[in-house]
Amino acid sequence: MDPFEDPRLTPEERTEDLLSRLSHEEKVGLMFHTVIETGADGTLLExxxxxxKSPTSTVVLEKCMSHFNVHGLESAGATARWHNRLQELAERTPHGIPITLSTDPRHGDAQNAGAxxxxxxxxxxxxxxxxxxxxxPELVRTWADTVRREYTAIGIRAALHPVADLATEPRWARQRECFSQDPALVAELVTAALAGLRGGGHCAGPAVQSTVKHFPGAGPQKDGEDAHFPYGRDQVYPGSRFAEHLMPFRRAIEAGxxxxxxxxxxxxxxxIDGQQIDSVGFGFNRQVLxxxxxxxxxxxxxxVSDWELVSDNHVGDQVLPARAWGVEGLSASERMARILEAGADQFGGEECTQLLLDLVRDGAVAPERVTDSARRLLRVKFQLGLFDDPYVxxxxxxxxxxxxDDRRAGHEAQAASVVVLHDDGQVLPLLGVQGRTRIYSEGLPEEVVAQLGEQVLAPAEADVALLRIGxxxxxxxxxxxxxxxxxxxLEFPPGLAHRLARIREECPLILDVDLDRAAVLTDVVGHCDALTGSFGVSGAAWADAISGEVPARGRLPIELPRSMDAVRASQEDVLGGTEDPLFPAGHGVDLRAVVSPARREHPRRG
Structure with missing residues (x-):
């Protein structure tokens, strides 16, 4: 064996040996991390x-790339077969550098090709x-350990999460990926997630690389717009709360x-410390990185930079400009050099390896700078054990x-996480009426309604109405x-309140709002006997939550503002920043504490 192949040596020793053997092309290939897609039934997509952008063999064999972010997956078995074929392809590279597969989160119900x-x-x-x-925190560690076990079973060895951002701006589109608006809670839960992804201790099996994002805290986006897009490029701190947004990242670094x-x-x-920070994207910002x-x-x-800081992204007839905020006037090569000068090791969403090879050849980037980043990237591969056995x-x-058992644990966590915001009608837990409960529903699968009672077609025929909306x-x-x-x-169209009132004239109404971000509920809360907020919860889990089968016990991790005027007047970086919120963070009714008779008569109206 060459020293880098010897598992008895440390990851650092193996890394140094392999670095001494790699060509410029191999080192450069390590520094690119782009999207890869699977072929049908576990085949490679050529x-x-x-x-x-390219056939699989092109990026692996010709561009020497070995880090890929995988998107849609067909099945567990097909993904495992595809992964092993991908590793077999990587064995044909000069030093057989194994592939590191990464993914964005996959254990929730939110589909977003960018997140x-x-x-x-x-x-x-x-x-x-x-x-x-x-x-x-213990539940979060269990969740992350489950994520780790399921990822590694199909060959995924890097998580592009957890998110350590604070959900302080109510309009921001990525709140659902955050744990809370509170920095201390976010820090505690991110640390627990890192432990679960790492495994070890009572958690057996291989580890998953963690990627904590989005440094130094992406929550305070100006007017709540997202920085994926040119109109959302500015990140602001009118309340001077930068230190609070940074705190979870400090804890994550301490936690490894x-x-x-x-x-x-x-x-x-x-x-920062009296120094004005350049108004360029954080991926280009040497003062920050x-x-x-x-x-x-x-x-x-x-x-690792976020995706596509160097190149425009062309997909079909749509174009998203490179997210080179503050350095839009630079060429692609100049952007790449600026990212390296800032301190990044890897270009997310890019496969333009020749640009970096040209920069090295022309003396714009020193070979030693490439070696420094290749060292960090190889060290993680050795720590994960990929050089010893990359197959599944x-x-x-x-x-x-x-x-x-994992599905049941996830279902119970979903049900428990539901937040009961309002129950003035005292209809929760929903225990039914004498005989079979007649239910008018919107947004609930028929099979879920059938478990609770009998579906009817109009509120006038119902004992209770159950509605779920986004x-x-x-x-x-x-x-x-x-x-x-x-x-x-964050406001609903005005017609919703009128429609809810009409339903409630006929029967008690329970409304659930799926809070992928904050919402202004002021106009609807008075038209509900009970109102709940949920966070990516299935219909079956919500039914268990409101019926008391798995009682809802969540507390709001973010505040829900009273009006859009209050949102516009608030400061993007300040947690709890809107005046007189309708429901403050921490609000919620624990249905485990609600004492109700075994059977309850819900009066019909009308």
Missing amino acids: TPGAIS SWVTSFFSLWPEPLGLGALAD ADAIMPYYGRPVGLE TGLLREELGFDGVI DESAAEALVGRA APFQPRDDLFLESWFHQGD
Whole structure:
């Protein structure tokens, strides 16, 4: 064996040996991390995909790339087969560098091609905001350990999460990926998530690389717009709360985060230790990545940029410009050099390896700078054990993923995370009426209604109405990915309150709002006997929550503002920043404490 192949040596020793053997092309290939897509039934895709730009063999064999972010997956078994074929392909590279597969979150119900993927064969849990509603670090560790076991069973070895951002701006589209608006709680839950992804101790099995994002805290987006898009490029701190947004990242670094991803946003008017910070995107910002993250916080792990800071993204007839906020006038090569000078190790969403090779050849980037980043990236591969055995057991994948006990644990966590905001009608827990409960429903699967009672077609025929709706947003679809992000004002159309009132004239009404971000509920709360908020919860789990089968006990992890005027007057970086919120953070009724008779008569109206 060559020394880098010897598992008896330390990851650091093996890394140094392999670095001495690699060509410039191999080192450069390590520094790119882009989207990869699967072929049918576990085959390699040898054409460009829906989003991926090149055939699989091109990026692995010709560009020497070995880090890929996988998107849609067919099944556990097909993914395991595809993964093993991908590793076999990587063995044909000069030094057989194994592939590291990464993914955005997959264990919730939110589908967003730019942020998360619904994966039905995994166990499904609340979105992170729902975990924040339960504020239980041990549950978060269990969730992350389950994520680790299911990822590694099919070959995924890097998580592009957890999110350490604070959900302080009520309009921001990515609140559901956050744990809370409270920095202390976020820090505690992110630390628990890192422990679960790492495994070890009572958690057996291989580890998953963590990527904590979005440094130094992506929550305070100006007017709540998202920095994926040019109109949302500015990140602001009118309340001077930068230290609070940074705090969870400090704790994550202390807890051993493997990688950190800076966000797209450019800081406006930010000072750190009396120094004015350049108004350029954090991925280009040397003061933040080198000065703060590397030097002050002492982070020596991998810094991976967020996606597509260098190149425009062309998908079909849509174009999303490179998210080079503050340096839009630079060429692609100049942007790449600026990212390296800032301190990043890896280019997210890019496969333009020749640009970096040309920069090295022309003397614009020193070979030693490439070696420094290659060292960090290889060290993680050795720590994960990928050089010793990168393969998975294809025959076991289906049984290891989505086990009944994991699905049940996820279901119970979803139900428990529901927040009872209002129960003036004293209809919860929903225990039914004498005989069979007649239910008018909207937004609930028929099979769930059948477990609670008898479906009827009109409120006038019902004993109770059960409605589930999404939080309001203003649809946009001019730029690639834009339609996935729920943005804009937080108020419902005025007709909703009228419609709810008409239903409630006929029977008691229980309304649930899926809070993927905050919502203004002022106009609807008075038209409900009971109102709940949920965070990526299935219909079956919500039914268990309101019936008391698995009683709802969540507390709001974010405040729900009283009006859009209050939102507009608030400061984006301040937690609890809206005046006189309708429901403050921490609000919620624990149905475990509600004493009700075994059977209850709900009076019909009308």
